[in-house]
Amino acid sequence: MSRTRILLSTTSYQDTPGEHHALLEAQGFDIHRERGPLPESRMLELAGDFDAFLCGDDEITKRVLDKALPRLRVISKYGIGLDKIDVTECTARKLPVLFTPGVNHTTVAEHTFCLLLALVRNLVDSANAVRNGQWKRVTGHEIWNKSMGIVGLGRIGQEVAKRALAFGMKVHALDPYWPEAFATENGVTRHEKIETMLPEIDVLSLHANLSDSTRHLVNAERIKLCRKDLLVINTSRAELVHMPDMIAALDAGTVGGYGTDVLDEEPPPADHPLLKHPKALITPHIGSRTYESVPRQAMRSTLNLVNWLKGEKDVIQANKW
Numbered sequence: 394m395s396r397t398r399i400l401l402s403t404t405s406y407q408d409t410p411g412e413h414h415a416l417l418e419a420q421g422f423d424i425h426r427e428r429g430p431l432p433e434s435r436m437l438e439l440a441g442d443f444d445a446f447l448c449g450d451d452e453i454t455k456r457v458l459d460k461a462l463p464r465l466r467v468i469s470k471y472g473i474g475l476d477k478i479d480v481t482e483c484t485a486r487k488l489p490v491l492f493t494p495g496v497n498h499t500t501v502a503e504h505t506f507c508l509l510l511a512l513v514r515n516l517v518d519s520a521n522a523v524r525n526g527q528w529k530r531v532t533g534h535e536i537w538n539k540s541m542g543i544v545g546l547g548r549i550g551q552e553v554a555k556r557a558l559a560f561g562m563k564v565h566a567l568d569p570y571w572p573e574a575f576a577t578e579n580g581v582t583r584h585e586k587i588e589t590m591l592p593e594i595d596v597l598s599l600h601a602n603l604s605d606s607t608r609h610l611v612n613a614e615r616i617k618l619c620r621k622d623l624l625v626i627n628t629s630r631a632e633l634v635h636m637p638d639m640i641a642a643l644d645a646g647t648v649g650g651y652g653t654d655v656l657d658e659e660p661p662p663a664d665h666p667l668l669k670h671p672k673a674l675i676t677p678h679i680g681s682r683t684y685e686s687v688p689r690q691a692m693r694s695t696l697n698l699v700n701w702l703k704g705e706k707d708v709i710q711a712n713k714w
């Protein structure tokens with residue numbers, strides 16, 4: 394009988410030490426390694442030859458599934474965002490999509506503040522200037538007593554709210570699944586619509602999953618409602634923001650800065666309009682990439698995969714039929 398063949402494409406998983414490596418190796422799988430995130434074209438070349446995907450943000454479209462099945466038995470996503478996987482199609486074909494909620498929220502929340510504090514204190518430009526021999530002292534801003542608006546008060550959003558409160562910020566939020574107990578306990582102001590929240594805040598932090606209801610949530614019409622110099626932080630997905638509208642707002646000075654960990658194309662082309670924008674601060678999708686968080690996610694995604702293939706119950710499945 395041929396060995397179970399696994400496509401391993403998440404680079405965080407492959408590049409970070411941890412016990413997940415030994416657990417995966419111990420299974421006797423035939424493992425094929427790729428450097429993701431893989432575009433649909435590469436996934437189409439590979440699909441059909443694997444029993445399982447242990448993937449990151451690779452494009453698993455209907456066309457890829459057409460080729461991958463019937464051999465493909467399970468998709469184990471390293472991470473929580475499933476926007477690159479056609480989950481509806483997987484469900485229709487009774488293909489399990491496993492994922493790893495609840496293991497990276499603290500790490501992503503910390504990165505959110507890394508971006509915010511770096512923006513308000515001009516950290517990157519100041520440190521680079523010093524490194525280049527210049528003692529250029531630029532005046533920054535406090536975040537104490539400012540207001541933050543959080544879109545998506547889920548696992549990461551709640552961790553961000555706690556940290557914002559610890560910095561003395563006022564917290565507003567928007568979420569169709571409102572976590573009443575958390576909001577009451579922490580004094581988070583509820584908004585039913587983003588339109589009422591935007592005029593109240595100095596910082597907008599995005600933590601909703603990408604869906605039809607969140608795509609281009611931040612656009613020109615809504616930016617008109619914001620306070621001047623609003624800072625926008627995005628550690629969720631690039632598509633929550635309408636990119637040309639954001640660039641226009643940064644150029645016009647209506648948005649004061651955009652700190653983002655995510656881009657619409659990753660890695661971005663050299664001429665991506667945001668890359669060299671003086672008011673943009675971009676990190677290369679490292680929000681959950683820490684020595685603490687990666688092993689937790691990697692272990693969970695490996696256990697999901699191994700347990701599913703063994704028919705054991707300890708798995709976290711995103712889709713049901």
Ligand SMILES: NC(=O)c1ccc[n+]([C@@H]2O[C@H](COP(=O)([O-])OP(=O)(O)OC[C@H]3O[C@@H](n4cnc5c(N)ncnc54)[C@H](O)[C@@H]3O)[C@@H](O)[C@H]2O)c1
Pocket residue numbers: 472473474475494495497498501544545546547548549550567568569570600601602603604606607628629630654655678679680681682
């Ligand atoms: N930068 C990174 O490395 C990184 C790492 C992990 C997760 N993420 C992103 O962060 C997202 C959130 O992760 P999480 O663990 O907090 O997920 P989560 O599912 O716990 O929280 C998402 C929240 O968004 C809310 N939401 C959905 N639609 C909304 C809307 N229209 N308006 C307001 N809120 C809405 C949901 O109700 C939910 O409470 C993920 O989907 C992923 O895209 C990024």
